[in-house]
Amino acid sequence: MRADLEIIQQWIPENSHVLDLGCGDGELLAWLKEHKNVSGYGLEIDPEKINTCIEKGVNVIEQDLDKGLSNFANNSFDVVVMTQALQVVHYPDKILQEMLRVGRTCIITFPNFGHWRCRWYLATKGRMPVSDFMPYTWYNTPNIHFCTFKDFEALCHEMQMQVLDRLAVDGLHRNSLGSRLWPNMLGEIGIYRVARNVVKLA
Amino acid sequence: MAHVFPENSVGLVSPKVARFDQPLALACGRQLNEYEIVYETYGELNEQRSNAVLICHALSGHHHAAGYHSPEDRKPGWWDACIGPSKAIDTNKFFVVSLNNLGGCNGSTGPGSRNPETGKIYGADFPMVTVEDWVHSQARLADKLDIQQWAAVVGGSLGGMQALQWSISYPERIRHCIAIAAAPKLSAQNIAFNEVARQAILSDPDFLDGYFIEHGTIPRRGLKLARMVGHITYLSDDSMGAKFGRELKTSQLNFDVNNVEFQVESYLRYQGEEFSGRFDANTYLIMTKALDYFDPAAVHDGNLAKTFAHAQANFYLISFTTDWRFSPARSKEIADALIAAKKNVVSVEIDAPQGHDAFLMPIPRYLQAFTGYMNRIEV
Numbered sequence: 346m347r348a349d350l351e352i353i354q355q356w357i358p359e360n361s362h363v364l365d366l367g368c369g370d371g372e373l374l375a376w377l378k379e380h381k382n383v384s385g386y387g388l389e390i391d392p393e394k395i396n397t398c399i400e401k402g403v404n405v406i407e408q409d410l411d412k413g414l415s416n417f418a419n420n421s422f423d424v425v426v427m428t429q430a431l432q433v434v435h436y437p438d439k440i441l442q443e444m445l446r447v448g449r450t451c452i453i454t455f456p457n458f459g460h461w462r463c464r465w466y467l468a469t470k471g472r473m474p475v476s477d478f479m480p481y482t483w484y485n486t487p488n489i490h491f492c493t494f495k496d497f498e499a500l501c502h503e504m505q506m507q508v509l510d511r512l513a514v515d516g517l518h519r520n521s522l523g524s525r526l527w528p529n530m531l532g533e534i535g536i537y538r539v540a541r542n543v544v545k546l547a
Numbered sequence: 548m549a550h551v552f553p554e555n556s557v558g559l560v561s562p563k564v565a566r567f568d569q570p571l572a573l574a575c576g577r578q579l580n581e582y583e584i585v586y587e588t589y590g591e592l593n594e595q596r597s598n599a600v601l602i603c604h605a606l607s608g609h610h611h612a613a614g615y616h617s618p619e620d621r622k623p624g625w626w627d628a629c630i631g632p633s634k635a636i637d638t639n640k641f642f643v644v645s646l647n648n649l650g651g652c653n654g655s656t657g658p659g660s661r662n663p664e665t666g667k668i669y670g671a672d673f674p675m676v677t678v679e680d681w682v683h684s685q686a687r688l689a690d691k692l693d694i695q696q697w698a699a700v701v702g703g704s705l706g707g708m709q710a711l712q713w714s715i716s717y718p719e720r721i722r723h724c725i726a727i728a729a730a731p732k733l734s735a736q737n738i739a740f741n742e743v744a745r746q747a748i749l750s751d752p753d754f755l756d757g758y759f760i761e762h763g764t765i766p767r768r769g770l771k772l773a774r775m776v777g778h779i780t781y782l783s784d785d786s787m788g789a790k791f792g793r794e795l796k797t798s799q800l801n802f803d804v805n806n807v808e809f810q811v812e813s814y815l816r817y818q819g820e821e822f823s824g825r826f827d828a829n830t831y832l833i834m835t836k837a838l839d840y841f842d843p844a845a846v847h848d849g850n851l852a853k854t855f856a857h858a859q860a861n862f863y864l865i866s867f868t869t870d871w872r873f874s875p876a877r878s879k880e881i882a883d884a885l886i887a888a889k890k891n892v893v894s895v896e897i898d899a900p901q902g903h904d905a906f907l908m909p910i911p912r913y914l915q916a917f918t919g920y921m922n923r924i925e926v
Contacts, residue, residue: 398893426913
């Protein structure tokens with residue numbers, strides 16, 4: 346399994362009902378169904394990936410995340426997952442809001458634009474970073490909303506989201522000492538588990 | 548020399564007739580005491596009897612879904628694009644059953660049949676049949692063929708509605724429900740188009756209150772108009788534009804209302820003419836009414852999720868972007884209800900210019916997505 350999915354699956358309880366936003370070829374859902382008796386759906390818009398989902402027996406729904414999740418009821422999923430899609434949606438804050446409405450907990454992964462290599466590239470070349478990990482040029486990239494870990498956490502705070510778990514990993518999804526000590530500089534990918542903040546009445 | 552059919556064709560097929568003498572109670576309150584259902588089968592039923600697939604036809608469809616009736620046939624069955632060896636519904640794997648619904652005009656008991664009680668042609672006296680009635684009659688056909696459970700029930704348009712109804716009426720008898728270009732119920736606009744078609748038939752002087760066969764006439768003008776208006780709704784603006792545009796049949800405008808001027812007029816007239824020669828007017832009325840009446844959620848206060856609460860099937864919904872008769876939004880209504888009911892569902896929206904008729908066409912992504920799903924069905 347893809348390394349980030351290997352980390353994520355540990356955060357998904359057995360028998361839970363899961364919604365996977367931008368589920369790709371359905372790898373996570375197929376694995377969860379087989380090993381953890383997890384039910385649920387994956388949303389995807391790429392026809393080839395949808396086909397792979399179908400062949401794997403994954404419940405795939407052709408749906409564009411940018412059109413929202415209004416067809417899903419409040420609290421209808423135990424976990425809503427979105428891997429490597431936060432940076433491609435038109436309104437990251439709105440989709441996060443929707444994820445929190447639909448699911449009890451949410452797992453989100455995204456690339457860290459605050460990683461030292463991005464900073465170095467921008468600082469020394471004065472141009473938008475292009476790397477193996479983010480191979481697109483600025484004008485043809487699907488990644489339209491880059492953020493850093495700090496940016497994301499600021500948004501979490503603003504949206505009254507509770508960060509339950511966080512893991513900064515390198516490009517190979519290793520949680521190295523460096524990315525533990527100084528995540529916003531040395532972590533390449535952020536894996537966050539969040540929930541709505543329960544407002545406690547005094 | 549023997550005629551050679553394409554390698555992926557089921558080849559030469561012949562219809563069979565199943566006779567039923569147990570009364571079938573209908574939604575309208577009447578019953579059919581005895582009736583016949585004409586059907587075809589393709590492929591072999593396996594030993595476990597677990598590989599049967601039921602094909603449900605749409606408004607003007609029938610039992611002849613694949614293959615050829617004679618080597619001279621110009622065209623194969625209506626869904627030959629999807630049924631055959633190595634096709635989406637692979638007849639090397641599945642035993643396919645395709646029938647003509649009750650009330651039809653292609654061999655099953657319908658308005659053109661003789662009422663055994665009166666000895667006369669039914670005509671307008673043939674009882675109104677609904678999607679639910681059809682599903683019950685199909686279940687009896689399954690009994691007769693000793694098929695306890697369908698591996699899949701598959702249909703497009705009105706056929707998709709029958710597939711959905713199967714999952715509701717006989718949840719334990721269907722493993723996969725495949726509804727293509729379908730809707731959970733008709734919209735006011737859909738009913739309106741049907742009503743125009745019906746009025747065209749009813750107002751034809753040759754309709755004779757539905758007893759035209761007895762009088763040796765056919766309400767051809769009415770049927771032709773009904774088909775013309777229906778046909779417009781099966782095509783998209785894009786596909787009509789691409790096919791006909793504003794092309795003229797004549798070299799110039801004639802300033803004359805009596806003659807065909809635009810290609811599209813010629814096409815529609817041809818379609819209408821051809822249809823009026825092969826279809827029964829009463830059947831058309833019944834089929835359009837069955838469409839109008841279909842609303843399985845009505846008994847659950849319109850709650851479609853509740854309607855599917857007891858369904859056990861895995862669902863597969865396919866829609867087409869330019870279909871405005873049963874648009875992708877209508878399939879989405881079904882998908883959303885199934886999601887709310889926590890059922891297994893796969894839903895795809897195929898980008899296709901052909902409108903509603905796309906479900907009959909060999910569109911690469913459609914065939915691929917259809918085949919992919921059928922391949923994973925365990926038999």
